[in-house]
Amino acid sequence: MLPLALISQTGPQRVATGGRFLQASRARFSLLSRCKCNPGTKNRGCSFPGLSSADQYRTFSSTASKRNQQTPSYSYVVVGAGSAGCVLANRLSEDSHESVLLLEAGPKDIVLGSLRLSWKTHMPAALTYNLCDDKYNWYYHTLPQDNMDNRVLYWPRGRVWGGSSSLNAMVYIRGHAEDYNRWQREGADGWDYEHCLPYFRKAQSHELGENRYRGGSGPLHVTRGKTNHPLHNAFIEAGQQAGYPFTDDMNGYQQEGLGWMDMTIHKGKRWSTASAYLRPALGRPNLKTEVRCLASRILFDGNRAVGVEYVQEGQKKRVFAEKEVILSGGAINSPQLLLLSGVGNADDLKQLDIAVVQHLPGVGRNLQDHLEVYVQQRCTQPITLYKAQKPFQMVKIGLEWLTLFTGYGATAHLESGGFIRSRPQVTHPDIQFHFLPSQVIDHGRVASKIEAYQVHVGPMRSTSVGWLKLKSTDPLDHPILQPNYLSTDIDVWEFRQCIKLSREIFAQRAFDAFRGAEVQPGPEVQSDADIDAFIRKKADSAYHPSCTCKMGSPSDPAAVVDSQTRVLGLEGLRVVDASIMPSIVSGNLNAPTIMMAEKAADIIRGRPALVDSGVSVYQPPTLETQR
Structure with missing residues (x-):
């Protein structure tokens, strides 16, 4: 969801330290030859002169037993x-x-220790700057x-x-208990829900305080919008006029209905x-971080993962894990790294001359996503965020945020939304709304030229399922992404309902004082065929x-990890991120991903699972019907 941007081998060496940092100097593994990159080739990696793609893979696949004895070793390597x-x-x-060693392909999210110098990342209203910038x-x-x-x-x-939590729209939605x-x-x-809810609470510190559903002392601060914008109020009121309930906490007892977003x-x-979890831990002597390092493959000793090979500043380096390698690269990068390392569908790997470590056909399969569309309406009153995009106002908003961290720069403006059911017999909401008192064009790349408001709407449990595959053995070459959007009749029907139900809400009397002409789909788009075309x-x-990297039973041929997040058929290797969801949840993914990591951390540490039975x-x- 996109709001308006207001401001444009053998195992690791066992040493007496028992897993602490080795104090010996770190070996630097130079490339066979300096890589030659074509700066004009977007999203391509480096090539090694004189080596074919297959030769490069074999070079990168030298056994762990050949590692330099000075190679650093950690208990856990998190990618x-x-x-x-x-x-x-x-x-x-x-x-x-x-x-613990934490490897990140990108940079830090902060410049010279200053949030203000890193305003594009930390100012909530500036989010589209990084959403549309490959830096x-x-x-x-x-x-x-x-x-x-x-x-x-x-x-x-x-x-x-921070990954996508440093780029997203900052909407905190957990999904439904039934997910x-x-x-x-x-x-x-x-x-299940009774085993996941305690970890949502553990992570969270909600400004409204702790209750059976909310956390009050976790590192992840969660708040409600402060603008009290009349268009947000109109949207919530219009939903009730259309027959939908009001929900005072869509992450609590009742997801269904319209209300204020967390x-x-x-x-x-x-x-x-990065703000909630990483920075507070940086002072620990047993945590080390590395940035701008691209993991190129996982190192194995037989069927055990023992380390990671990565490239940093043009140098190939290796690091070893005495206990586990944990992949947290997300739904694209984690399966990509598994495939590059020989873990995946054997037939696909052999086509790229990648030695098969473990045949797991589910790696990269089961790709699921949420698709959405914007229903936009002109506003007859000058109260949208349109004027906030004017140069003078942008400077004014920016200065207030830089000095006080307040004002229109201090929110992403997606402060209201809701969840409804598309049709009878649906047991829990399958359509999500995000309301915005402005108009977004082309992911925010194009500024609005009119006073307008919009609702982002889409089905939550699509039946269209896709896949990803390697394009090549180059770790910087983006994988092939095939989501297969709108490939089933029910998905097309549900999306059609999204348009019709959004129009119904915008037609309620709460919007009478603000409603101008429909911008999109537009008044000429009325038939089912025209709506489908839109x-x-x-x-x-x-x-x-x-x-x-679906989590499931070892007997499931599509599963990649078990319920302990361990990669099936291998030792010392886990995946913990949104890729291991068995199926997509009914809402945004950041909050569930954080919950999963909290729960996985307890699993890895051997702690008893938290559980809260009997939550209504x-x-x-x-x-x-719900109307």
Whole structure:
């Protein structure tokens, strides 16, 4: 969701330290030859002169037994300092007898220790700057989509401390309790709602205080919007006039209905996992971080993961894990690294001349995402964020935020939203709304030229499932992404309902004082065929790729990790991020990913699982209709 940007081998050496940092000097592994990069080739990696792609892989695949004896060793090596990786780095390093190395492909999220110098990342209203800039962003694109007029869709993913929690719209949504009960049925034993809710609470510190559903003392600060904008109030009121309930906490007892959204914003600043988890732990002597280092492969001794090979500043380096390697690169990078390392579908790996370490056909499969569209309406009153985009106002807003961390720069403006059911017999909400008192064009790259408001709307549990595959053995070569959007009839029907139900809400009397002409789909788009054509032309990703390293039973041929997050058939290797979701949740992904990392940290540390049985969850009085 995109609001307006107001401011444009053998195992590791066993040493007497028992897993603490080796104090010996660190070996530097130089490349066979300085890599030659073509700066004009977007999203391509470096090539090694005189070596074919297969030769490069074999060179990178030298056995762990050949490692230099000075290579550093840690208890845990975590790959990816994103929404999950920062959580793991913090929690695992709480045990002072363990050592943790956190590797991040991108830079730190802060310049010279100053949030103000890093305003593009930390000012909530400035989020589209990084969403559309490859400095902190992997900048992925899908294959042309057959069911969307052959369009190529843009997928921003964080490549910076905090990962996508440093780029996202800061909406804190957990999903529905039934999502996690479904995970249990899908083979993720111990991941039902009563086992997940305690970890949502553990992570969270909600400004409204602790209760049965909210946490009050966790590192992740969660707040509500402060603008009290009349258009947000109109949206919530219009929902009730259309027959939908009001919910005072869509992350609590009742998700269903319209109400005020929770946000990961604290004291006017984005509260990413880098801010919540990583920075508070940086002073620990047993936690080390490295940035601008791209993991190229996992090192194995037989079927045991013993380390990671990565490239940093043009040098190939290795690091070893005495206990475990943990992948937290997200739904694209984690399966990509597994595939580069010989873990995946054997037939696909052999086609790229990659030696097969473990045949796991589920790696990169089961790709799921949320697709959404913007329903936009002109506003007859000059109260939208349109004027905030004027140069003088932008400077004024920026100065207030830089000096006080307050004002229109201190919010992402997605302060209201909701969840409803698309049709009778649906047991829990399958459509999500995000309301914005402004107009967004092309992911925020184009400034609005009119007073307008919009709702982001889309189905939450799409039946269209895709995949990703390696394009080559080059770790910097983006994988092939095929989400297969709108490939089922029910997905097309549900999206059509999204348009119709959004229009119904905007037609309520609460908007009478503000409603101008419909901008999109537009008054001429009325028939089902016309609505379907509009969706094919305008729908875009909500930036929620997931499920590509599915958690499930070892008997499930599509599963990649078990319910303990261990990669099946291998030792010393886990995946902890949104990729291990068995199926996508009914809402945004940042909060569930943080929860999963909190729970996984307890699993890794051998701690008893937290559980909260008997928590009540809203059940609609009838499944015939909600109006």
